[in-house]
Amino acid sequence: MVGARLQTLERAGEASPAVARSPWRLVATLTALLPLSLALVQCGQAPNAGALAANSQAAIGDNFDDRFPRPQFRDRYPAPNETFGQLQPGDAPAKRTAQAQPAPYRVASLAPTLPYQRPPKEDLTTLVSLKSSAFPYLGNNPRTDQPFLNVSQDGRRGHRSYGGRVFWQDQTFNDSRTLMHIPENFDVRKPGVIVVFFHGNGATLERDVRDRQQVPQQISDSGVNAVLLAPQLAVDAADSSAGKFWQPGALKRFIDESAGHLAELYGDPNAAKAFANMPVILVGYSGGFEPTAWSLDVGGLGNRVRGVFLLDAVYGELDKFASWIENNRSGFFVSAYTRYTQRHDRELIAMLREKGIATSDELDGPLRPGSVVFVKSPDGVTHRSYVTRAWTENPVKEVLVRMAESPSLTRVAAGASSSSTR
Numbered sequence: 001m002v003g004a005r006l007q008t009l010e011r012a013g014e015a016s017p018a019v020a021r022s023p024w025r026l027v028a029t030l031t032a033l034l035p036l037s038l039a040l041v042q043c044g045q046a047p048n049a050g051a052l053a054a055n056s057q058a059a060i061g062d063n064f065d066d067r068f069p070r071p072q073f074r075d076r077y078p079a080p081n082e083t084f085g086q087l088q089p090g091d092a093p094a095k096r097t098a099q100a101q102p103a104p105y106r107v108a109s110l111a112p113t114l115p116y117q118r119p120p121k122e123d124l125t126t127l128v129s130l131k132s133s134a135f136p137y138l139g140n141n142p143r144t145d146q147p148f149l150n151v152s153q154d155g156r157r158g159h160r161s162y163g164g165r166v167f168w169q170d171q172t173f174n175d176s177r178t179l180m181h182i183p184e185n186f187d188v189r190k191p192g193v194i195v196v197f198f199h200g201n202g203a204t205l206e207r208d209v210r211d212r213q214q215v216p217q218q219i220s221d222s223g224v225n226a227v228l229l230a231p232q233l234a235v236d237a238a239d240s241s242a243g244k245f246w247q248p249g250a251l252k253r254f255i256d257e258s259a260g261h262l263a264e265l266y267g268d269p270n271a272a273k274a275f276a277n278m279p280v281i282l283v284g285y286s287g288g289f290e291p292t293a294w295s296l297d298v299g300g301l302g303n304r305v306r307g308v309f310l311l312d313a314v315y316g317e318l319d320k321f322a323s324w325i326e327n328n329r330s331g332f333f334v335s336a337y338t339r340y341t342q343r344h345d346r347e348l349i350a351m352l353r354e355k356g357i358a359t360s361d362e363l364d365g366p367l368r369p370g371s372v373v374f375v376k377s378p379d380g381v382t383h384r385s386y387v388t389r390a391w392t393e394n395p396v397k398e399v400l401v402r403m404a405e406s407p408s409l410t411r412v413a414a415g416a417s418s419s420s421t422r
Helices: 002-015 017-021 023-043 049-061 205-212 215-222 250-266 269-276 286-298 318-327 342-354 395-405
Strands: 124-129 151-153 156-160 166-168 177-182 193-198 226-231 280-285 305-311 332-337 372-376
Touching (some): 124 205, 124 250, 177 205, 177 215, 193 395, 226 250, 250 269, 280 395, 286 305, 286 318, 342 372
Parallel strands (some): 193 280
Antiparallel strands (some): 151 156, 156 166
């Protein structure tokens, strides 16, 4: 039918010069007649019932994803909040980095609810600048009643020591920081104690007290419910000056000011009152004997000082130590010494025996109220390493453990380990 139609049009073109002269008109005419011819062809064919049934069954069996497949990951770019890269064909799926996820569904459960557990605690150590710390100090030297800063040169002020050497204020006597340490197991709700450590000559808080002498670690390892305060004295210098601790009431002011900072470090502002009222143990090493002795004499804490521990530190102020021992029979006194301080320790022993106070030369049991012990270290023990190795390893830890073993003193060290480091 279509062929006959085209032949008729061709003959019409031969007969009509206008059509022959315009081939585009012929194309337009064919375009208009083509849909009609296709419809006539379909009309001339009978529908296939089997094919229609098959197509209908296939349509029913198809699912939405087969007919409209989802875009693959590699077909898109990452969203702005995604950090992973786009996969290329053949790449293995990459793990996604942690992204914010929607809140999970809450599912009812018959399992018991576990109580809330605080995250693990850890030792807390910091350096805090205090107005009541030993330095800077602008007062007098109580021994001479002369200004402590007794040297001036080119606008600088300094102190001439007993040995004649000048130490300048801006280098040696200007550090007001105190090392504070709270062990991880410390509990302010239980009876506790504050250990005040006066370091020796040629020391700094970080390099020596914390790292080399390991005083904070010894406090923690003792298991005693104790915290540490260690004020900076003369910075890395051969000088034993006590600074503000020469002044009446200085130790009490130091404890009172430290209490708020300890509470802040502990994480409970309400603990400040507890810290401010805790008993105190004084530990003096080497040149730290001077602030220890003056704190006992004029520090203002009275019988709140429950113990004194001297580490090769009896270089002087024997009268102040003897007076405190005589008048505070509820506390303990321990002096461990080497050959460098042996003469002065024996002098102090003689002074105490004249007062009728018994002394012991061994520390092999609990430290009871009124205990007075002088322990000589074996040969070969050096003065420089004395804070970590005296008559025993880690002597600060040892004395605290001995204190905690005494039933009469455990009220200030509740929670302490009952094991000794023997």
